[in-house]
Amino acid sequence: DVKVTQSSRYLVKRTGEKVFLECVQDMDHENMFWYRQDPGLGLRLIYFSYDVKMKEKGDIPEGYSVSREKKERFSLILESASTNQTSMYLCASSQGSAGANVLTFGAGSRLTVL
Amino acid sequence: AQSVTQLDSQVPVFEEAPVELRCNYSSSVSVYLFWYVQYPNQGLQLLLKYLSGSTLVKGINGFEAEFNKSQTSFHLRKPSVHISDTAEYFCAVGLEPYTGTASKLTFGTGTRLQVTL
Numbered sequence: 518d519v520k521v522t523q524s525s526r527y528l529v530k531r532t533g534e535k536v537f538l539e540c541v542q543d544m545d546h547e548n549m550f551w552y553r554q555d556p557g558l559g560l561r562l563i564y565f566s567y568d569v570k571m572k573e574k575g576d577i578p579e580g581y582s583v584s585r586e587k588k589e590r591f592s593l594i595l596e597s598a599s600t601n602q603t604s605m606y607l608c609a610s611s612q613g614s615a616g617a618n619v620l621t622f623g624a625g626s627r628l629t630v631l
Numbered sequence: 632a633q634s635v636t637q638l639d640s641q642v643p644v645f646e647e648a649p650v651e652l653r654c655n656y657s658s659s660v661s662v663y664l665f666w667y668v669q670y671p672n673q674g675l676q677l678l679l680k681y682l683s684g685s686t687l688v689k690g691i692n693g694f695e696a697e698f699n700k701s702q703t704s705f706h707l708r709k710p711s712v713h714i715s716d717t718a719e720y721f722c723a724v725g726l727e728p729y730t731g732t733a734s735k736l737t738f739g740t741g742t743r744l745q746v747t748l
Binding site for chain 2: 521548550552557558559560561562565575607609611618619620622623624625
């Protein structure tokens with residue numbers, strides 16, 4: 518019954534490596550989001566996409582990029598990982614453009630950058 | 632821009648006691664309000680939401696929240712908690728998006744509810 522799947526639950530990478538975090542949803546949702554979760558800071562939006570190949574910056578896009586080539590898949594890319602990007606990354610999806618839409622979240626990907 | 636303040640980072644409570652998790656928001660326009668819950672090692676799931684109408688909203692697992700426009704608050708309550716309610720709770724606000732884009736939620740910093748015997 519899993520609807521938003523994040524490919525890796527735990528990753529350990531080295532400083533300077535290129536990192537891909539993958540997210541797939543099977544609900545045919547239009548919108549997909551990447552959030553970062555840190556203790557005491559809650560969830561902060563990195564990027565979101567409201568259509569294939571369309572993307573918008575969130576509140577903390579620096580150091581990240583995204584790709585959405587297919588409707589069901591949304592990738593977060595760290596071009597050159599740094600230690601301050603050690604965090605929990607949460608992917609979510611929603612349907613439609615209304616403000617009342619509910620987000621469906623994946624289980625998260627915990628990234629450690631050494 | 633909208634913002635959300637969760638006043639308590641941690642709330643310890645004994646089982647079967649009542650609990651209130653506080654949430655205040657700021658926005659110059661009407662908002663939609665949500666509470667999400669995150670159980671250990673899981674993603675977030677919706678607990679309840681306020682869109683319009685009755686200011687008292689009931690959610691899953693016996694939780695409810697009351698929207699208070701004058702105090703810009705959306706506090707979460709449960710009359711009797713269980714050990715299984717131990718989790719992190721996030722308040723969030725959403726706005727109607729600009730045409731052609733998507734609504735994005737702004738989350739609070741979270742409140743960790745710790746229920747003990």
